Amino acid sequence: MDIQFTEEQELLRSSVQRLLRDQYDLDARRRIVASEEGFSRKHWAAFAELGLLAAPFAEDVGGLGGGPLSTMIIMQEFGRHLVVEPFVETVVVAGGLIEQAGSEEQKQALIPDIVAGTKLWALAWAEKGSRFDLATVTTTARRDGDDAGYLLTGEKTAVLAAPWADHLIVSARTSGHRHDRGGVSLFVVDRRVANLDLQSFKTIDGRRAAEISLRGVRGQLLGKEGEGVAALEACRDRAIGALCAEIVGAIGELNAATLEYSKTRKQFGTTIGSFQVLQHRMVDMFIAHQEALSLMQHLSLSLGASDAGVSRLASGAKSKIGYSGKFVADQAVQLHGGMGMTDELNVGHYFKRISSINIQLGDPAYHVLRYAQLDAAA
């Protein structure tokens, strides 16, 4: 099942690698995270310039037609460099939703600005008490007069990248009750309107998120009314493909750093890598990487082929790769000793990034259960 990458894909990988190697080392990232905005518009423009923001989109909406495999390639490299810019939120999640569910008019109006790097997006789906369930929605949307407009009222929680975003996609209920699958619709909302309140906070992995309060905010329907959950699920599958690739990138770096450290760090007159207990630990970390890498490729191929059952596979991968990442991150910190606990070393930052991904769009425990339940339902 090993992927034979095309010349084009190899070119994409090496160009991302070159850009990040030259411009996105740990010090550069540290400066970006500490800056007022907390992300870099300059780097975002460079990503656009390189075509990364166009890569996964179909050619007829102005993309490069790379699909989930190009997302995988990009995100693996972003994971290695702990990139904070909202590629997943803007391109994979919002861009993907617009491409999948939007009208022809919306695609032509919204996707070019994403591709050009001029507009940033975020998805507001979670609410207090919704935990990881996409269908638990109490935010309401009601029609505003005769035109296509709706007014949205409610509270959204932990919206990643919202402080950076120009637009939001918001899930809101147009009918039904709190947990109903049907009756949830998606809306495009301008983030800067007056009756939308945003309270920003910093995330464990050095990014920004916000709690959002909507009081009669005008929204434009995206996709069919009442069918938002199915659209969100497909969107989550693609986002999981991206996040899994990011974890795999991080695992690779953690394993390389830990191996290198174990060969140089001396205690008791020898390198710590000569201790059998640590050798076995690192073998398990290596195996975790191999498994995660394989499953990531399998998922990306299935996403590209729109296989039946891809959603179940996505949940399986989110769980398995999430647990692998957690194991490797725990052990990488442990084997680096006190150094692994410091803000100075990259190891702790990978640990935090993986911990963050393991919460986003459902934790490994949530997804292993969904994997089991979809099997039972089949």
Add this chain to the structure above:
Amino acid sequence: MELALSPEDAAFRDEVRAFIQDNYPAEMRVANPETDLSKEHMLLWHRILHKKGWIAPLWPKEYGGPGWSITRRFIFEQETTRAGTLPPLAFSVTMVGPVIYTFGNDAQKQKFLPRILSGEDWWCQGYSEPGSGSDLATVRTKAVRDGDHYIVNGHKTWTTLAQHADWIFCLVRTDPAAKPQSGISFLLIDMKSPGVTVRPIITIDGSHEVNDVFLENVRVPVENLIGEENKGWTYAKFLLGNERTSMAGIGRSTRYIERLKKIVKAEIPEDDPAHLEFIRDIARVELDVLALEATELRVVAQMARGIDPGPAASLFKIRGTEVFQNITELTHRAIGNYGLALREHPVSANHFMPGPDYGHTASEKYLNSRKLSIYGGSNEIQRNIIAKAVLGL
């Protein structure tokens, strides 16, 4: 679980419980006492315990200890941790104090012990170095005799709360030619001495707990040497053995489990399948604590009968830290999406944190507790100790 207590000991337990209830300062009940309190606030409880005569349970009466039996010391430990009081600074009271009254001379005892008890001097520990973590005997910080002074040069690291410290007790190498363990001395150094520099180390939770301490041509009077030159390793080991039972952290784990239960109840409805999973995971960790507590009580009962517990401390350290890491992970998971947020340090009311108050420190505790399996002799080292000392491997 409780020890079978005599009526006198039971009365003592009630007295301790009531004293905490009536006297623990309300201003010390902050979100995360380990990171959010100023030095002055941290010392409030210390001073109250000192006034009461309870600040140094371990110490013999002649040096200012309360003269408690092992059982009473354990009761006191249990009550204070269960109540979530901030323990007095261990480096002063539990670590350097006993070294001074056991191995120090009369002048040292008179000079240092009262100031430790009163909280006037804040001590930090100069053990680890960049090249000497688990392998402490390789310390390279040098002390060279120059008349009635030592000239000290070196770099200590992971020095907890050195930013507040008045004094540091250091392992220094006084005989570079001797075998690693035999050339070490135990030296007390005034942090105000010229040549001492403290550099903060920020950890992954964003807090400033530990530091690098640089010593450059620091002149230390010979009278600050503890015991004999080159015998420091003996004193260092004595100090490390002094922690014994407290590493299990039963009181703290029990408190965090209670809190976790409340969070799960509030966050996860009973018809969510995650609810069942959480109550099972919590029960599992509760049983870990129960088994550890039973072991601790067994060891305390043996110690009260004069039986040496041997390397029990290693078992408590391994399991106590693993259990607490597990609890902080479950807590972080229980708050769901709010687990994405991390409080900014230094803590300020101006920084917004999402979600209910009970979740605000979950991320930082989860991150910070990774250190537990590393410090104080990593858990790998503790397993080596048991393999060697208990199993004879």
